[in-house]
Amino acid sequence: MDWVAVGLCADVPAGTVVPRKVQGTDLAVWCSANGLYHVWGDRCPHRGMRLSHGFVRGENLSCIYHGWQYGVDGGCTYIPAHPDLTPPKSICVQGYRCQSDGTAIWFALHDTDAKLPDLGFRQAVRTVDIGLPADAVASKLGHGMTSLISLGGLYDLAIALQPSTDNSCLIPAFAGVDQDRKDVSRHLEQMRMDLEHAP
Numbered sequence: 173m174d175w176v177a178v179g180l181c182a183d184v185p186a187g188t189v190v191p192r193k194v195q196g197t198d199l200a201v202w203c204s205a206n207g208l209y210h211v212w213g214d215r216c217p218h219r220g221m222r223l224s225h226g227f228v229r230g231e232n233l234s235c236i237y238h239g240w241q242y243g244v245d246g247g248c249t250y251i252p253a254h255p256d257l258t259p260p261k262s263i264c265v266q267g268y269r270c271q272s273d274g275t276a277i278w279f280a281l282h283d284t285d286a287k288l289p290d291l292g293f294r295q296a297v298r299t300v301d302i303g304l305p306a307d308a309v310a311s312k313l314g315h316g317m318t319s320l321i322s323l324g325g326l327y328d329l330a331i332a333l334q335p336s337t338d339n340s341c342l343i344p345a346f347a348g349v350d351q352d353r354k355d356v357s358r359h360l361e362q363m364r365m366d367l368e369h370a371p
Contacts, residue, residue, distance in 0.1 A: 173319045174286035175271075175278040177332035177344045178211060180296040184277060189233060191224035193336045194281065199268070200224040201277060204231045204244060211279040213266035216240060217248070223265065233265075276332065276344055278319075289320035294330055294346035297356045300364050301342055306335035309343065312367055327356045 178192045178201050189202035191214060198214035200223040210233070214222050221237035228234075232241040232249055241250040246267040248259035270279045271288055275296050278288050302309055307317050310333060315321045323329040328348035335341050347356040 173317060173333070174284040175280055175288055175319045176334055177276045177289075177319070178279050178334060179277045180299060180344050181209075181272060181275055181277060182296055183299060184209065187228045189224055189226060189228055191222065192334070192342075194279075195335050196337060197281065198222070198224075199279075200226075200233070201279075202228055202233050204228060206231060208244060209270055209272045209277045210244060211268045211270040211277070212242075212246060213268075215265075217263055217265060275346065289332070291320070291330065291346050293349050294328065295349045295351075295353070297345045297347050297353050298360065299342050299344045300331075300360050301340070302364050303340055303368050305337075305339055306333040306341035309333065309341060309367055312370055327351050327359060329356065329359070 176194055184190055184201055184203045186203050186207050187205055189200055192199040192201050200212045200214040203209050214224050216223055216235040218240050219237055221235050223233060223235055226234050226236045231244050234241045239252040240248055242265050243249045246265040247261060248263035251257055251259055268279050273288055275291055310317050320330055320332050330346045331343040333343060345360050
């Protein structure tokens with residue numbers, strides 16, 4: 173898969189950071205005060221603390237451990253213990269390619285020229301945590317491993333596969349804009365239970 177949805181835009185409002193895991197890679201997904209999304213490796217270069225435990229300050233993400241701040245390019249911008257020091261450019265967080273379509277936050281573990289998956293006229297509903305690997309979910313739904321699976325049906329439903337670990341995944345879900353989100357959410361919960369208990 174070229175693009176993986178690491179969350180819904182509604183899950184990561186401006187000024188917040190959340191943890192995610194994709195194919196065993198720990199990520200910090202954050203949104204700056206100006207509404208720009210970023211996906212970084214979830215480790216501070218200083219002492220290895222999880223950046224997803226940190227906090228957003230304007231256009232910077234701060235590590236909660238010693239307060240080191242990193243700008244939107246991933247470079248260290250400020251070290252509280254040495255406020256007059258200009259941090260060397262070699263101190264930086266691993267960043268990944270990231271784009272948003274206004275509904276979902278997409279990222280790529282590797283460089284890609286592929287276009288973002290097309291959600292059509294669908295709205296974000298919710299993200300569902302499933303205790304199965306992503307390829308098993310795709311297979312049980314009769315599909316291959318792709319960034320976005322259109323299920324159609326009563327709710328014009330589409331899901332994005334986020335392979336988290338060897339035995340779990342997240343699926344951000346989208347439905348037609350004229351669909352009742354509560355009804356779709358209940359349908360998704362039933363789908364989760366059916367998938368997890370199917371032979």
